[in-house]
Amino acid sequence: MKRKWPSQVHALIVTRGAEGSTIYVGNDRILVPPAKTRAVIDPTGCGDAYRAGLLHGLLNNLDWPTTGRIASLMGRT
Helix, strand or coil: CCCCCCCCCCEEEEECHHHCEEEEECCEEEEECCCCCCCCCCCCCHHHHHHHHHHHHHHCCCCHHHHHHHHHHHHHC
């Protein structure tokens, strides 16, 4: 299915907590699995850490699957 995004939107990232996240880029959908963790003690700041991982990938010109995995790993902590 072809998606219509506004021209200013390059990617859309949907986070789903313990179920991972999805990155939509153009007509592609990239499923990012959650990073494994032993136990959730306090999720405060996990979303901020996830976004920091996204920014790291974007600033270093990494591909979307790699960027998503880094974000997932960062958000796990």
